[in-house]
Amino acid sequence: MVTVTEHYDAYPYPARDPADEDKRLILGSPSRPEEMDHILWGGRRDWTQTLRILVAGGGSGDGLVQLAQRLTSAGRPYEMTYLDLSTSARAVAEARIARRGLNHVQFVTDSLLRAPDLGLFDYIDCCGVLHHLPDPDAGFAALAQACAPDGGLGFMVYAPHGRSGVYPLQAAFGALFADEPPQARLAAARALYDRLPAGHPIKRNPHLVDHHASDAGFYDLLLHSQDRAYGVGDLLETLDRTGWQLAGFCQPGLYEPERITGQPHDLAPAEAMAVAEQLRGTLKVHVGYARPKGAEAPAPRQSLDRIPHLGAPAAKVAQVVAAGRAVPIKVEGESSPVTLPPQTAPAIAGIDGRRTLAEIAARLGKDPLAFGAWWRPIEDTFMPWGLLRYSGVLRR
Numbered sequence: 001m002v003t004v005t006e007h008y009d010a011y012p013y014p015a016r017d018p019a020d021e022d023k024r025l026i027l028g029s030p031s032r033p034e035e036m037d038h039i040l041w042g043g044r045r046d047w048t049q050t051l052r053i054l055v056a057g058g059g060s061g062d063g064l065v066q067l068a069q070r071l072t073s074a075g076r077p078y079e080m081t082y083l084d085l086s087t088s089a090r091a092v093a094e095a096r097i098a099r100r101g102l103n104h105v106q107f108v109t110d111s112l113l114r115a116p117d118l119g120l121f122d123y124i125d126c127c128g129v130l131h132h133l134p135d136p137d138a139g140f141a142a143l144a145q146a147c148a149p150d151g152g153l154g155f156m157v158y159a160p161h162g163r164s165g166v167y168p169l170q171a172a173f174g175a176l177f178a179d180e181p182p183q184a185r186l187a188a189a190r191a192l193y194d195r196l197p198a199g200h201p202i203k204r205n206p207h208l209v210d211h212h213a214s215d216a217g218f219y220d221l222l223l224h225s226q227d228r229a230y231g232v233g234d235l236l237e238t239l240d241r242t243g244w245q246l247a248g249f250c251q252p253g254l255y256e257p258e259r260i261t262g263q264p265h266d267l268a269p270a271e272a273m274a275v276a277e278q279l280r281g282t283l284k285v286h287v288g289y290a291r292p293k294g295a296e297a298p299a300p301r302q303s304l305d306r307i308p309h310l311g312a313p314a315a316k317v318a319q320v321v322a323a324g325r326a327v328p329i330k331v332e333g334e335s336s337p338v339t340l341p342p343q344t345a346p347a348i349a350g351i352d353g354r355r356t357l358a359e360i361a362a363r364l365g366k367d368p369l370a371f372g373a374w375w376r377p378i379e380d381t382f383m384p385w386g387l388l389r390y391s392g393v394l395r396r
């Protein structure tokens with residue numbers, strides 16, 4: 001059997017060329033600073049304080065590079081530790097960080113089970129890793145021990161329904177090619193994939209694309225030797241068992257069954273999330289944030305000193321809204337248009353990640369009370385899809 005370390009040494013994931021850092025910055029969740037602040041710290045983090053960050057299972061560096069670059073560009077102090085078992089993945093991540101001239105990152109080759117030995121962290125990124133551990137609970141628990149009491153975890157773990165077709169194939173390829181080295185396994189599995197019946201669930205699943213993207217993607221999706229998925233109920237129980245509590249999902253709207261049933265419900269929160277996941281049927285990952293179990297969540301704020309960030313170009317969105325057209329939002333790969341009253345357009349245009357709500361109101365000559373009511377539909381429309389966040393990270 002090929003071990004997880006051998007796998008990622010042969011095919012560091014995701015496949016990245018450090019030279020591409022000159023052309024683009026890959027963005028994604030978790031670990032967008034304004035999203036971390038909004039969900040973990042109620043939009044009130046003091047960004048003048050150094051953020052101690054652990055990127056656990058950092059792979060070829062997408063989360064690492066995003067966070068290091070965003071904080072550097074914002075002029076915010078941080079110290080970052082990259083931790084991964086694979087030396088090949090680390091080499092790619094190191095080259096990407098060097099290419100960008102970022103210099104507050106130290107690299108460690110080890111298991112994330114050793115995270116508590118590295119100190120206490122204010123923020124831990126662990127994206128697409130814990131479901132690959134032989135004992136994922138031990139991984140969750142090790143990260144909980146390494147997290148500061150008022151810190152948090154940004155996570156991504158696999159979800160079952162959107163991965164339909166993956167697990168039977170992993171099992172079959174595992175049985176057929178168990179004794180082959182990684183490159184031979186890949187070649188054999190690729191050839192066999194082409195011979196699968198057209199009706200195989202993997203061939204009918206439009207939500208999975210990694211195996212078409214690169215060798216590393218094919219290997220990671222279909223040849224993994226250690227891989228499991230979490231139903232949302234299972235995930236919440238795992239967090240609870242291992243010293244965490246959910247702070248929030250990046251797109252909470254995905255977990256609200258009433259958005260599909262069209263009816264109010266009286267389900268308990270965890271059951272409602274499970275029902276939403278079952279009704280959607282397409283979630284392939286759960287992406288969100290957790291805080292240490294027992295830590296207090298920040299109280300919700302209504303004040304106008306909050307600084308909104310829009311997850312899309314504000315001027316463009318404002319133009320569409322002003323014209324009375326629907327804003328196309330992507331939800332789980334499908335377009336799900338939303339409409340807003342055209343009179344909200346100027347407020348949307350005012351969002352730049354630096355102005356407070358009070359300053360946006362003043363620019364529009366609105367009195368603060370009236371502005372609050374006016375702002376609510378904007379918040380209600382974008383927040384469930386992770387498109388509106390509050391954070392002072394860019395405010396100097």
Ligand SMILES: C[S@@+](CC[C@H](N)C(=O)[O-])C[C@H]1O[C@@H](n2cnc3c(N)ncnc32)[C@H](O)[C@@H]1O
Pocket residue numbers: 004005008013014056057058059060061062063083084085086089110111112113126127128129132133220
């Ligand atoms: C699917 S990749 C994800 C990489 C990165 N987090 C991302 O989202 O792009 C999984 C990474 O986790 C690493 N990994 C797996 N088990 C680990 C462990 N016990 N400790 C540290 N890293 C681990 C692998 O070497 C691999 O680089």
